[in-house]
Amino acid sequence: MEKKVRLRFAPSPTGGLHMGGVRTALFSYLFAKKHGGDFVLRIEDTDQTRYVEGAEDYIIRSLKWCGIEPNEGVGFGDGPYAPYRQSERKEQGIYKKYADQLIASGNAYHAFDTSEELDEMRKRLEAAKVIAPQYNAVTRQNMKNSLTLPEDELTKLIAGGAPYVIRLKVPRNEEIRFHDIIRGWVTVNSSQVDDKVLLKSDGMPTYHLAHIVDDIEMKITHAVRGEEWLPSAPSHILIYRYLGLEDQMPQLAHLPLILKPDGNGKLSKRDKSGLPMFPLNWHDPRDKTDYIGYKESGFMPDAFINMLALLGWNPGENREIMSKQELIENFSFERVNKSGAKFDPEKTKWFNQQYLRMQTDEQLAEAVAPLLESKGIKKDRAFIIEFCRLIKEKAHFVNEFYELGSYFFVAPAMFDEKVMAKKWNDTSKDMFTKLIAKLESLPVWDAHTLHDAFQAAQTDIGKLDMQLLRVLTTGVAGGAQLFDLLALLGKEESLNRLKNSLEKL
RNA sequence: GGCCCGUUCGUCUAGGGGUUAGGACGCGUCCCUUUCACGGACGAAACACGGGUUCGAUUCCCGUACGGGCUACCA
Numbered sequence: 168m169e170k171k172v173r174l175r176f177a178p179s180p181t182g183g184l185h186m187g188g189v190r191t192a193l194f195s196y197l198f199a200k201k202h203g204g205d206f207v208l209r210i211e212d213t214d215q216t217r218y219v220e221g222a223e224d225y226i227i228r229s230l231k232w233c234g235i236e237p238n239e240g241v242g243f244g245d246g247p248y249a250p251y252r253q254s255e256r257k258e259q260g261i262y263k264k265y266a267d268q269l270i271a272s273g274n275a276y277h278a279f280d281t282s283e284e285l286d287e288m289r290k291r292l293e294a295a296k297v298i299a300p301q302y303n304a305v306t307r308q309n310m311k312n313s314l315t316l317p318e319d320e321l322t323k324l325i326a327g328g329a330p331y332v333i334r335l336k337v338p339r340n341e342e343i344r345f346h347d348i349i350r351g352w353v354t355v356n357s358s359q360v361d362d363k364v365l366l367k368s369d370g371m372p373t374y375h376l377a378h379i380v381d382d383i384e385m386k387i388t389h390a391v392r393g394e395e396w397l398p399s400a401p402s403h404i405l406i407y408r409y410l411g412l413e414d415q416m417p418q419l420a421h422l423p424l425i426l427k428p429d430g431n432g433k434l435s436k437r438d439k440s441g442l443p444m445f446p447l448n449w450h451d452p453r454d455k456t457d458y459i460g461y462k463e464s465g466f467m468p469d470a471f472i473n474m475l476a477l478l479g480w481n482p483g484e485n486r487e488i489m490s491k492q493e494l495i496e497n498f499s500f501e502r503v504n505k506s507g508a509k510f511d512p513e514k515t516k517w518f519n520q521q522y523l524r525m526q527t528d529e530q531l532a533e534a535v536a537p538l539l540e541s542k543g544i545k546k547d548r549a550f551i552i553e554f555c556r557l558i559k560e561k562a563h564f565v566n567e568f569y570e571l572g573s574y575f576f577v578a579p580a581m582f583d584e585k586v587m588a589k590k591w592n593d594t595s596k597d598m599f600t601k602l603i604a605k606l607e608s609l610p611v612w613d614a615h616t617l618h619d620a621f622q623a624a625q626t627d628i629g630k631l632d633m634q635l636l637r638v639l640t641t642g643v644a645g646g647a648q649l650f651d652l653l654a655l656l657g658k659e660e661s662l663n664r665l666k667n668s669l670e671k672l
Numbered sequence: 673g674g675c676c677c678g679u680u681c682g683u684c685u686a687g688g689g690g691u692u693a694g695g696a697c698g699c700g701u702c703c704c705u706u707u708c709a710c711g712g713a714c715g716a717a718a719c720a721c722g723g724g725u726u727c728g729a730u731u732c733c734c735g736u737a738c739g740g741g742c743u744a745c746c747a
């Protein structure tokens with residue numbers, strides 16, 4: 168029987184979940200759903216020094232907003248492998264057990280070196296022009312560990328409660344070969360791999376040990392993570408091997424990184440592209456900075472997810488706008504790119520625009536009404552719906568609606584200079600005054616009637632410029648369909664605006 | 673520095689031993705439009721370089737360059 172597909176997203180609560188992390192979660196989620204599997208949220212809080220209050224809650228809220236919901240794990244209901252927080256699992260002695268097993272089999276050892284001694288060692292190696300200073304098969308022979316210390320001193324140290332770490336005993340010169348679903352076969356010589364710390368002196372496991380133990384115990388079938396983990400994958404292979412669990416090892420998938428839009432390097436939380444790096448607003452208590460979120464910037468979660476999915480993956484056909492369901496149906500790791508993808512703010516906006524247009528005017532009104540209210544604007548629902556209909560084709564975000572259509576709510580104080588300079592002349596005032604008189608007598612005030620009246624009026628008055636009429640009533644050169652806009656404004660407001668404008672000119 | 677990973681239009685990408693190298697974003701032109709847009713049409717724009725292999729390489733191999741990642745008792 169095939170094993171049930173199970174993937175996990177395993178962030179550390181060391182800060183706000185940024186969009187790179189969201190994408191990792193998304194790909195895992197899509198794959199799990201495609202194969203009818205489970206998606207688990209595990210919190211990897213083994214570093215107490217970097218723990219950030221509120222980060223875990225933020226991760227949970229972000230996943231919810233994005234619609235990437237685990238069906239098991241912290242914040243989403245415990246499953247059969249609880250607890251899902253590594254700090255809690257540590258309390259149960261889960262990791263120690265595996266570390267002890269590695270010691271017993273001779274594949275790990277105790278090391279008593281202080282951080283000063285480690286620094287010293289690195290300095291010494293650097294001074295000796297050693298190419299890659301690290302704690303390894305060669306250098307450990309000169310360090311304070313259970314491989315070098317005499318038996319009696321060793322027992323004395325341990326009995327005396329001396330702090331120690333447990334390190335993986337990496338062999339000297341061995342080819343380590345592993346398969347990555349995205350990258351294919353990767354080979355590394357073990358001489359390049361250092362003796363990774365598995366258990367820290369505070370008793371906490373490091374990521375290297377913890378994620379392996381948990382992936383095994385939680386029956387994870389596919390381990391998805393960023394490319395930055397590729398260099399430590401050989402260590403992980405060795406741990407699985409020495410634990411005798413190589414046959415249960417999840418398949419590996421290292422995702423390409425998301426790169427900065429301009430310049431080089433991976434995307435950081437301080438990017439200046441003008442778009443958020445976080446799904447939701449995030450206040451970082453450590454740098455005391457507020458980071459704006461996609462949600463608060465007016466993005467729709469499905470648009471955000473769609474954009475993220477296409478960053479490093481594509482369905483192999485010329486299709487870009489895909490619902491979550493379609494993403495699930497089409498997703499595969501084979502179609503994930505190997506190279507890093509630069510994040511494109513322009514295209515990201517375009518995605519949201521596409522989703523914005525798929526919304527009905529009623530749906531948009533729902534979202535826009537509170538935004539208008541916060542500006543002190545009170546209009547009835549019908550007005551706002553019509554406002555949305557007229558403005559949506561120009562907008563990328565709902566929170567642009569007011570700015571793009573402020574002239575619906577505020578009479579013009581100034582007139583677009585370019586248009587006036589080009590089109591306003593001596594006869595204009597007189598002509599528009601005559602137009603007002605014609606419009607005043609209209610029994611009905613809708614776009615169609617206005618259009619006809621405007622056309623008809625010109626046989627008497629002469630050629631009227633439509634853009635001038637626009638500027639006279641809104642102040643600006645561009646905007647919504649003119650007659651629709653006047654219709655929505657209403658007869659009284661429209662004519663008042665026209666009269667007031669003419670008085671000023 | 674060392675190790676690992678990568679390299680198709682400015683960006684996201686499709687493709688793959690013989691193609692007019694396709695799409696999307698952005699950009700430009702035109703059409704529609706007495707306004708503003710949407711929309712439509714068109715256009716500019718790419719296989720990093722050098723060697724092989726081959727009748728033929730952008731595609732396969734090797735180098736070089738460039739980019740990225742890692743190089744902690746952080747994840």
